Amino acid sequence: MKILAINGSPNRNGSTAKLIDMILDVCENEGAECERLHMEDYVIGECSSCVKYLNECEHCHCGGDDFMQLKAKMLDADGIIIGSPYYSGKPTGQIKNFIYRLEFTSVNNRFFENKYIVGVSSSAVSNSKKIAKFCASLGHGSFMGNGIISGVFYESIVDKVVMGDLAENEELKEKAKAVGLKLIEDIRTKRKARFYKLKKVIFKKWTKVLCIKVIRCIDKIELRIRRFAEDQGWIKKINKIED
Ligand SMILES: Cc1cc2nc3c(=O)[nH]c(=O)nc-3n(C[C@H](O)[C@H](O)[C@H](O)COP(=O)(O)O)c2cc1C
The missing domain is CATH 1.20.5 (Single alpha-helices involved in coiled-coils or other helix-helix interfaces)
Incomplete structure (x- = not known):
């Protein structure tokens, strides 16, 4: 069982990465093969709206960049964890851009139909549930074959940081455990979307x-x-x- 985690924050060791790691730790304990990567290590050009996806829907090379490489990694995984910090009610530009590219190459082929997705988001104080949901739905939800949402994990971190190490927070650890175990169970049982x-x-x-x-x-x-x-x-x- 393979799980790929994509951190859409420019901070490699920021709170989004920590939240993602907490879920991955649970998955690794359950025997999953996990890979962590950071969006900032990949060059993803902007969607040029070339609509080539209608004929060449498997490929999107409009940026001449790392997009297909990243997408291939996603297709190789059973579960995908994708996270972004909360920036004034929106995800990071990197994540938005990546998801736009994914949307159009997935319309016809339903690439992510059998993938289980977890969305993650961290904020300072705001409620970042909607950003976690946006990440999990890869833009427009499982309706277009964009994966089955397994769960969301989000947290406003100011209090937690003041209280100590984020990863050692018992309440958060419990939440991460529930999300991680649900992802593993969904993959094992091949749960179908509602x-x-x-x-x-x-x-x-x-x-x-x-x-x-x-x-x-x-x-x-x-x-x-x-x-x-x-x-x-x-x-x-x-x-x-x-x-
Ligand atoms: C441009 C920008 C806008 C932000 N807007 C908000 C906000 O509206 N509400 C909030 O609670 N935190 C906001 N934050 C704080 C981040 O969401 C928070 O620090 C988050 O944990 C950063 O995640 P990271 O460490 O993974 O980068 C903002 C940060 C930036 C850089």
Whole structure:
């Protein structure tokens, strides 16, 4: 069983990394093979909205960067822990950018359908649950095949730091244990997402509607190009009855 942890904070040894480590310790104790990595070690270019994902959906090279390498690591894992600090109600730019890239390459292929995800977030004082949830949902939730949310782990750390080492805080340790064990159990039992079958049917229909719309749009564009080429005399008019 492989678990990959991605720290989306620019601080390698910051609170987000510590919260992630607390869950990983639990997973390692359960025999999981765990890998920790930091987003700051990877170059991830910005999403250029090239929409190539519609045809080349397995690849997203728009930045000529480390994106595919990181994605490959995610695909190789059974469980993914992804974390970001809370920055004024939002995740870090690094995490947002990475998730945007992931969203579009996952729409058609449902890459993360069988992956179990835990979102982590730390803040100074604010409630960082929504950031942990955003990370866990990889942007838009399991509806698009973006993984099954196994849990969230978030904490405002000011009090805890004042009280001592974050990783030694008993209350936090208990929470981390519950989240870690749930992740392990989900992977072992291959838990399905809620309303899995219903979502699959809806997703299929949605894809069909989208495909039809795209085809109609392409038809219209083709027709306009054809008319233009006909007017220029580059090609023969096909709808004119020849004498
Ligand atoms: C740009 C920026 C904005 C922040 N905004 C908030 C905030 O609105 N509320 C809060 O409680 N903490 C805020 N913080 C503090 C961080 O969320 C907090 O220090 C967090 O634990 C840092 O995680 P790290 O050590 O993994 O980097 C902010 C920090 C930065 C750098």
